[in-house]
Amino acid sequence: MPFAPNQVVVRRYVRAGRTTFAKPMRVVRDDPDGLLLWMPVGTEVAQLVDTDGKTLHERPLHEMEDPLLVRRNWRRWDILVLMPPGAAYSIWWFFAPADGAFGGWYANLETPFTRRPDGVETTDQVLDIVVGPDRTWEWKDEDEFAAAVGAPGYFDAEAAATIRAEGERLIDLAKAGAFPFDGTHTDFRPDPATAQLIGEIMPPLT
Numbered sequence: 001m002p003f004a005p006n007q008v009v010v011r012r013y014v015r016a017g018r019t020t021f022a023k024p025m026r027v028v029r030d031d032p033d034g035l036l037l038w039m040p041v042g043t044e045v046a047q048l049v050d051t052d053g054k055t056l057h058e059r060p061l062h063e064m065e066d067p068l069l070v071r072r073n074w075r076r077w078d079i080l081v082l083m084p085p086g087a088a089y090s091i092w093w094f095f096a097p098a099d100g101a102f103g104g105w106y107a108n109l110e111t112p113f114t115r116r117p118d119g120v121e122t123t124d125q126v127l128d129i130v131v132g133p134d135r136t137w138e139w140k141d142e143d144e145f146a147a148a149v150g151a152p153g154y155f156d157a158e159a160a161a162t163i164r165a166e167g168e169r170l171i172d173l174a175k176a177g178a179f180p181f182d183g184t185h186t187d188f189r190p191d192p193a194t195a196q197l198i199g200e201i202m203p204p205l206t
Contacts, residue, residue: 002030002031003027003030003035004027004030005027005028005029005030006026006027006191007026007027008024008025008026008027009024009025009026009027009037009118009119009120010022010023010024010025010118010119010120011023011024011025011037011081011083011119011120011122012116012119012120012121012122013110013121013122013123013124014121014122014123015056015061015123015124015153015154016061016062016152016153018048018061018067019046019048019069020047020048020056020061020124021045021046021047021048021124022045022046022069023039023043023045023074024039024043024044024045025037025038025039025043025081026038026039026190028080028190032085033084034082034083034084034085034087035082035083035085035113035120036080036081036082036083037080037081037082037083038078038079038080038081038190039074039078039079039081040074040078040097040190041073041074041075041076041077041078041097042073042074042097043073043074044071044072044073044074045071045072045073045074046069046070046071046072047069047070047072048061048064048067048068048069048070049067049068049069049070050064050065050066050067051065051066051068056124057141057144060147060148060151060153060154061152061153062151062152062153077094077095077096077097077103078094078095078096078097078100078190079092079093079094079095079106080092080093080095080185080188081093082180082185083113083120083122085112086112087112088109088110088111088112088125088163088166089107089108089109089110089166089167089170090107090108090110090113090122091105091106091107091108091180092105092106092107092108093105093185093186093188094106095188100189102133102186102187103133104130104131104132104133105130105131105174105180105181106128106129106130106131107128107129107130107131107167107170107174108124108128109124109125109126109127109128109129109163109166109167110122110123110124110125111123111125125145125155125163126141126144126145126148126154126163127139127140127141127142127145127163127164127167128140128141128167129167129170129171129174131174131181133186135174135175135177135181137171137174137175139167145160145163145164148160
């Protein structure tokens with residue numbers, strides 16, 4: 001069953017059976033084109049960190065000693081996130097919190113999402129793409145991606161090649177100015193009555 005507009009759901013990353021990131025987000029729409037979600041700066045999220053504060057960007061899960069989910073506030077960009085059904089990625093639109101100016105796109109490579117009663121789950125595939133408003137692009141986290149190949153709980157070389165190929169396909173869309181990089185949603189503004197998600201709205205950390 002689709003989520004209702006303005007409903008708050010939790011977008012979770014999971015790996016090896018545990019949550020690694022959880023973001024409460026407000027549903028803009030949920031239809032055959034995908035699940036479209038909004039989250040402003042200041043929203044309380046939860047991120048998996050090790051005892052010394054290192055995150056998965058700095059240390060893979062199997063090397064963490066005693067990882068725990070830690071609550072913190074989302075910073076820098078308001079984000080609009082599209083999760084197309086069956087897609088191995090999500091697309092993020094960045095907006096400046098001060099004036100809503102569009103700041104570019106982010107292609108997050110991830111597994112197709114699974115619905116849960118309170119939200120959705122996906123597994124982050126480490127490699128990402130940053131696309132500027134002028135559609136210039138760059139890979140993100142390539143070193144981290146290379147280190148993850150063959151690591152416990154991650155992916156083998158064949159799967160890594162498939163992940164990168166999906167990224168290359170999205171880069172081609174960006175170069176061509178094709179959807180989702182065609183200007184759709186770049187003027188998005190949230191409903192003022194439901195724009196803010198700041199406060200203690202995170203569910204128990206599990």
